[in-house]
Amino acid sequence: LTTPGKELAADIGERRLIERIHERLPPAPASLVVGIGDDAAVAALEPGTLQVLTTDALVEGVHFDRRFSSCRDIGFKALAVNISDIAAMGGASRLALLSLMLPDGITTADLDALVDGVAELAKVVGVTVAGGNVSRSPGPLVVDVALVGTVKRRRILRRNGGKPGDVLYVSGSVGSATAGLGWLRAQARDAEALPSDPGLAECVVRHRRPEPRARLGSLLGRTRAASACTDLSDGLAAAVRGIALASGAGARVIAAEIPIQDAASTWLTSHDMDPMLVSMTGGEDYELLFSVPKRTAGRLKTVRRQAPAVQITRIGMLTDDSCLVVERNGRLEPLPEGFHHF
Amino acid sequence: LTTPGKELAADIGERRLIERIHERLPPAPASLVVGIGDDAAVAALEPGTLQVLTTDALVEGVHFDRRFSSCRDIGFKALAVNISDIAAMGGASRLALLSLMLPDGITTADLDALVDGVAELAKVVGVTVAGGNVSRSPGPLVVDVALVGTVKRRRILRRNGGKPGDVLYVSGSVGSATAGLGWLRAQARDAEALPSDPGLAECVVRHRRPEPRARLGSLLGRTRAASACTDLSDGLAAAVRGIALASGAGARVIAAEIPIQDAASTWLTSHDMDPMLVSMTGGEDYELLFSVPKRTAGRLKTVRRQAPAVQITRIGMLTDDSCLVVERNGRLEPLPEGFHHF
Numbered sequence: 001l002t003t004p005g006k007e008l009a010a011d012i013g014e015r016r017l018i019e020r021i022h023e024r025l026p027p028a029p030a031s032l033v034v035g036i037g038d039d040a041a042v043a044a045l046e047p048g049t050l051q052v053l054t055t056d057a058l059v060e061g062v063h064f065d066r067r068f069s070s071c072r073d074i075g076f077k078a079l080a081v082n083i084s085d086i087a088a089m090g091g092a093s094r095l096a097l098l099s100l101m102l103p104d105g106i107t108t109a110d111l112d113a114l115v116d117g118v119a120e121l122a123k124v125v126g127v128t129v130a131g132g133n134v135s136r137s138p139g140p141l142v143v144d145v146a147l148v149g150t151v152k153r154r155r156i157l158r159r160n161g162g163k164p165g166d167v168l169y170v171s172g173s174v175g176s177a178t179a180g181l182g183w184l185r186a187q188a189r190d191a192e193a194l195p196s197d198p199g200l201a202e203c204v205v206r207h208r209r210p211e212p213r214a215r216l217g218s219l220l221g222r223t224r225a226a227s228a229c230t231d232l233s234d235g236l237a238a239a240v241r242g243i244a245l246a247s248g249a250g251a252r253v254i255a256a257e258i259p260i261q262d263a264a265s266t267w268l269t270s271h272d273m274d275p276m277l278v279s280m281t282g283g284e285d286y287e288l289l290f291s292v293p294k295r296t297a298g299r300l301k302t303v304r305r306q307a308p309a310v311q312i313t314r315i316g317m318l319t320d321d322s323c324l325v326v327e328r329n330g331r332l333e334p335l336p337e338g339f340h341h342f
Numbered sequence: 343l344t345t346p347g348k349e350l351a352a353d354i355g356e357r358r359l360i361e362r363i364h365e366r367l368p369p370a371p372a373s374l375v376v377g378i379g380d381d382a383a384v385a386a387l388e389p390g391t392l393q394v395l396t397t398d399a400l401v402e403g404v405h406f407d408r409r410f411s412s413c414r415d416i417g418f419k420a421l422a423v424n425i426s427d428i429a430a431m432g433g434a435s436r437l438a439l440l441s442l443m444l445p446d447g448i449t450t451a452d453l454d455a456l457v458d459g460v461a462e463l464a465k466v467v468g469v470t471v472a473g474g475n476v477s478r479s480p481g482p483l484v485v486d487v488a489l490v491g492t493v494k495r496r497r498i499l500r501r502n503g504g505k506p507g508d509v510l511y512v513s514g515s516v517g518s519a520t521a522g523l524g525w526l527r528a529q530a531r532d533a534e535a536l537p538s539d540p541g542l543a544e545c546v547v548r549h550r551r552p553e554p555r556a557r558l559g560s561l562l563g564r565t566r567a568a569s570a571c572t573d574l575s576d577g578l579a580a581a582v583r584g585i586a587l588a589s590g591a592g593a594r595v596i597a598a599e600i601p602i603q604d605a606a607s608t609w610l611t612s613h614d615m616d617p618m619l620v621s622m623t624g625g626e627d628y629e630l631l632f633s634v635p636k637r638t639a640g641r642l643k644t645v646r647r648q649a650p651a652v653q654i655t656r657i658g659m660l661t662d663d664s665c666l667v668v669e670r671n672g673r674l675e676p677l678p679e680g681f682h683h684f
Binding site: 004005006007008009010012014017018020021024025026028029031032035036040041043045046048049051053054055056057059060061062063094095097098099101102104105106107108109110111112115116118119122123128129130131132133134135136137138139140142144146148150 | 346347348349350351352354356359360362363366367368370371373374377378382383385387388390391393395396397398399401402403404405436437439440441443444446447448449450451452453454457458460461464465470471472473474475476477478479480481482484486488490492
């Protein structure tokens with residue numbers, strides 16, 4: 001047994017860490033519409049307008065390896081993971097603050113590349129880098145982004161709006177980032193290396209430069225097609241669990257319906273990994289998982305029409321029990337645990 | 343000669359680093375009222391309301407030493423340095439995002455203490471911790487805060503509003519944090535240690551838990567007493583230079599007028615340091631430096647009346663040449679260089 005307070009923070013798990021932090025903070029005022037525990041916070045700083053706020057850091061040796069990703073990729077991804085959180089709330093990303101902790105070995109060319117990566121994605125999504133901070137790091141390179149967006153009150157996509165019977169959909173494909181990272185760990189010589197197989201190359205690019213679903217999140221909020229939404233930063237299982245628990249529902253996922261790219265599936269299988277399990281537990285697919293009630297199925301058609309390039313796949317539903325299960329080969333299995341960044 | 347791009351980012355200095363980043367970013371839209379280069383950014387996310395945004399990180403081994411500061415102090419200070427930036431813009435701090443990078447050795451008691459320090463100051467100033475992120479760190483403990491506040495357009499205190507003839511004022515006292523850190527480096531056994539001399543103890547507390555001038559900044563903005571304002575995070579010389587350069591003016595500081603606490607002065611002198619030079623170049627006094635035109639001198643009286651506990655000292659003026667000078671013992675010397683975090 002460990003003395004209370006003497007256990008290591010790293011050992012208690014991310015969710016309990018966040019709960020622990022949350023408990024020690026003073027109660028939030030009513031102007032905080034969505035507080036700690038969702039993809040991003042929503043606040044009404046002034047009556048009538050709402051801000052969505054999030055922060056997410058990429059830490060060298062934890063979230064990236066400079067042998068596998070260029071500085072440009074790292075900058076791109078640092079902004080991407082934050083945009084994904086704002087999109088998962090139905091918000092539009094607007095202002096970024098860029099906080100850099102630079103080890104002594106970083107050259108000005110590295111820094112330029114990093115900023116170019118941020119700027120490239122910022123331009124596409126319409127985000128302004130409003131400010132930031134640079135500091136020396138005696139350890140890893142850290143790229144910490146804080147992102148502020150806007151959302152209309154009726155368009156907020158929380159995790160807790162799902163109801164039993166709502167259908168679960170996922171955007172794009174799942175498991176690709178893990179396959180891409182697996183290839184990099186096994187093969188890569190440098191941060192520009194790509195496999196010759198185009199499908200697998202796509203997986204590597206997905207790991208290096210995930211494209212957040214900014215437009216889809218915004219459409220889901222605007223049309224009010226989705227009852228709940230979250231992103232897949234910690235894997236599909238964590239996302240399903242997140243929506244189900246917050247909504248007070250159970251969930252059933254049909255394994256055979258999970259959209260896994262052929263190249264990812266082939267690579268994972270040939271390396272003794274179960275593609276279904278990887279898609280459930282592997283993090284870093286910055287796709288969206290969302291629930292759609294029967295009465296808004298027509299609105300989902302509108303979303304599909306307005307975002308024809310995004311694949312949207314039905315993978316299961318919310319249920320009226322408290323079970324979290326995967327149906328596979330006709331049998332029910334418990335939903336796997338998610339990916340733990342911590 | 344170094345090959346272009348191959349020089350180390352740490353070698354080119356913080357100002358050039360920030361300029362370099364700024365140059366690579368796309369031009370900011372008109373909704374960004376104040377962009378990169380001031381104490382904080384100001385943006386109009388929606389018509390009619392303005393947000394002030396800033397981010398500042400405390401990195402172990404760069405900004406703090408866990409032998410000298412408790413985790414509670416570190417949490418307090420991480421929020422304080424951000425509040426200081428918002429205050430220097432005339433804004434009111436409202437929402438914080440707390441991004442923590444935790445080394446493996448951090449215990450849950452350390453984390454609790456850190457959050458308690460944040461919460462303590464948040465409560466006093468009326469800041470809500472809206473969200474954040476926890477991540478593992480393979481190196482230092484990092485506490486990165488992003489802070490969002492509000493400000494009315496006519497109340498924004500920029501650095502560039504000064505005019506020749508405006509009087510320069512500084513709040514509180516200068517050089518105390520450096521004296522406090524000096525004592526800690528020479529004497530401290532643990533993170534709770536304090537000198538027996540009460541004045542010097544105040545200096546140590548100033549290093550560990552600086553109290554940002556939230557109310558003064560807000561009053562200076564509201565009364566429109568100040569033409570320009572900045573905080574003293576990088577020392578008095580850097581602050582004077584910041585306002586003078588941005589305002590296109592020169593500045594003359596009267597050395598004998600700089601408010602230095604007796605205990606700080608005594609300790610510094612007895613350790614062969616020049617208190618005036620330390621007050622100029624030592625960072626981490628989170629006081630405000632501001633300029634006041636003759637026509638708003640009456641408003642400054644209102645500010646003094648409304649914040650009677652804050653000492654406000656006239657230390658010099660902005661001039662119509664481009665010289666940055668200190669008048670000392672009847673002679674003019676060039677303004678020293680400021681403190682470099684980087």
